[in-house]
Amino acid sequence: MRQCIDYLTQSRDDWLIGCDRQQLIELTQQLYLEIAQKQTPAKILLLESEPVKFLAGFIAACAAECLVFLGNPHWVEQEKQQVFELVQPDIVLGDRDGEISRNYAANSPATPNSNWIMIPTGGTSGKIRFAIHTWETLTASVTAFRQYFDLQQINSFCTLPLYHVSGLMQFMRSLITGGKLAICQLKQIENQELSKIEPEEFYISLVPTQLQKLLQNPTSTAWLAQFRTVLLGGAPAWQELLETARKNRIKIAITYGMTETASGIAILKPQDFLKGENNSGQPLPHTQITICSDTGEQLAPNQIGNITITSKSLALGYYPEQFKSRDKFQLDDIGYIDQKGHLNIVGRSSRKIITGGENVYPEEIETAIRATNLVKDICIIGVEDSTWGQAVTAVYVKSQPNITPNTIQTAIKDKLSKFKQPKHWISLDTLPRNPQGKLNYSYITQIATNTIKATISTN
Template sequence: MADLVKVWQKRGGKLLIGEAAHDNTPRLQEATARRTQELQQIANGLLPTVLLTERDSIEFLAGLLAAAAIGAPIVLANPQWVESDWQQVARLVEPNCVWGDCPIVPSSAATNAVRGSVMIPTGGSSGEIRLAMHTWRSLTASVRGFQTYFGQSQINSVCVLPLHHVSGLMQFWRGYVTGGTLAIAPFKSIQAGLRPAVDPATCFLSFVPTQLQRLLDSAIPFRERCAIPFPLRCAIDWLKQFHTVLLGGAPAWPELLDRAQALQIRLAPTYGMTETASQIATLRPDGFLQGRRSCGVVLPHAEIQCDAIEPLQIRARSLCLGYYPNFFPSDAPFVPDDLGYFDALGELHIVGRSSSKIITGGENVFPAEVEAAIWATKLVKDVCVFGLPDRDWGEVVTAACVLANADSSIDRLQQLVSAQLVPFKRPKRWIVLDTLPRNAQGKLNLAQLKTAIFDRQTAS
């Protein structure tokens, strides 16, 4: 059985945790050996399915590598799931081994999970959980496409995203496959001014839009606890040093992108999803700094087809096999809910989601356009536009927003938005809230938002 940690070390790989400058791969190797021994005891001639929900980064990666070494199917799980989420997962899969704290009891029954599969969750917390069935081959295809596109022999990453999510998992796998360094740092630590002991100029950093916004708003100087002699005194100075700051997970608003450009942050907006093992289109930082606002061109391992504004059709070597236990048709493209088009430069633009399109008085309205107009006023800290049923209009454009400060008002918002949008696109209903329900990746839970609005209206 291959010692996967030794393989990574031979390639030059390192694992850094928090601010520590020392390499944690010896600890990872020890933990992986322990987990491998546990699996061998459980297996008893069968290939066990492993459910992995460890909060500790080293224990998580050790479980991942131990299962990978013997080809055991792996189910990644979010430690923050609530009871209803765990119930959904329990109906989908019966793991033989559970690593981490969760209510699912290991089963002794054989499973039909694909050997060497990595099942990555998408959805959850009031939404339907689906397990995207990847393989190490599909994950590696994503790495190779990324590597070719950016022309990097080694991919070093500073990871502030959860490892159970595709956005965090792929940062580890890029480092593993290419012999790069992975520095894991909780985002709250970054906010507090504690930074990993790496040279940012050699690293990729991945954010969701809300994280980037919070860090740009932070005025906390970064503490110098690193041997690398960079005179970085604040978050913005630190961000500007990175080779590339990848941005994805949710649509970014124009004001955020404009601010990042003005600060000369080497941002690379991306398009991708769990099903494609992260990004399949990326805008190069130089293009972003020139003012382009697309998701960039398609990466070498993928193909995207769309004419005008229509649903995307995706083929990719990194595409998952299906949603466990079902497989996608082998000869058909994957069609997500996203609508987009290619511009004259061959760069992808995402307009919105087909399911979120609002039809009001016979006119089509895409929430992203309305949200962009609201963000441009700089009077909100967060916003979501959606349709609500209406007897006269079919649906009415509704904006739920968090006002930026005490000087912001709905009257002023309406005035400024009216100058940017034709009448049928303007929100007819405005709802002011203290916060909008978003997950760790910045994605808004629309069902939860609508429930909160309904409950508030019922109470009043």
């Protein structure tokens, strides 16, 4: 795995933009020598917020064939405690007054394997887990991306956290293919501190909330339109946002993927997006996607069912357990393959609401409500109900102060079947989202349940 450092030292002088490449090389070699002195492969927890220190720790740990756990430096104390109990790291690399701190565990249990790369997933509604990857699974994702877009070198513009799979894979694509990597915070772009690059050469990755912020400013909108491709993922994008991007000729590539698949396994190419398509595009060369019934039978095109994949970039399991089989991995998502071979996402099995015996997918209702332009944000959930089993409930942010539930109900009356229309409407100032734009469904459900109970008790 010394090849990790070889990639770095052999990279072009202008490879890294926004950070000091020479500092990265020196720090990586220093850390590698220190880590490699340990007699057995170490378990390293990487809690770095500064990009150069993060990349140095990651490359050094991979080169030394250690188990490296990527961590969110902004985890609260309870989350950190949960991670420490699970990982029991030998070494913790993290910021402390601008210096790298190294903490060594005295009695760490034996490692199940070496050279695993653990990427965090979850944490917004439940326990933090680590998807087990290797240099090979991450490389498989890079190779497929390059083949799909017919590229030799991939230039990435990264505004996302490097500890997140969507940020890490931008680094991997640039490093492995000999492309450039520009690292920039979203606030710099919002303040018009635009990096001195040629955008038409770069792929930039954004989550929907980031795209929305940039489209609110004419300067950043014009700048974004210059990019070769804007990869959009991390959370479902709403219709209004996509239409605004299309109107401004933003070359969006809607991506479908997750931590477990080392980012995108299906991507809609920009030319198809600009023609009006909003699906997730075709599977990448390293992935096969099938749609199956509840009994496992493969379904025909346009039939909705469970999304099942096989992929060379699929994680080995969740630390410390490996999957019993990686031949077929059934996802939580529901969708279908259309006649063009494009993947269309309908919703998530875990979010499905059963109300009065009818199956309801919240994404459909959210899309209809967003299309009215009466809300800034919307989340549809099912709340326990003695009559319906679950009551469809809308938790939303008004687009204007004078908007009432009746206003929205009137607007969607002819857009949704009666059983799909929300029975409860709860207005909030903002909806709780993480930095990637994903909603905290547990917290929203708790708020909705308490609000409905309080309303019932006062009536």
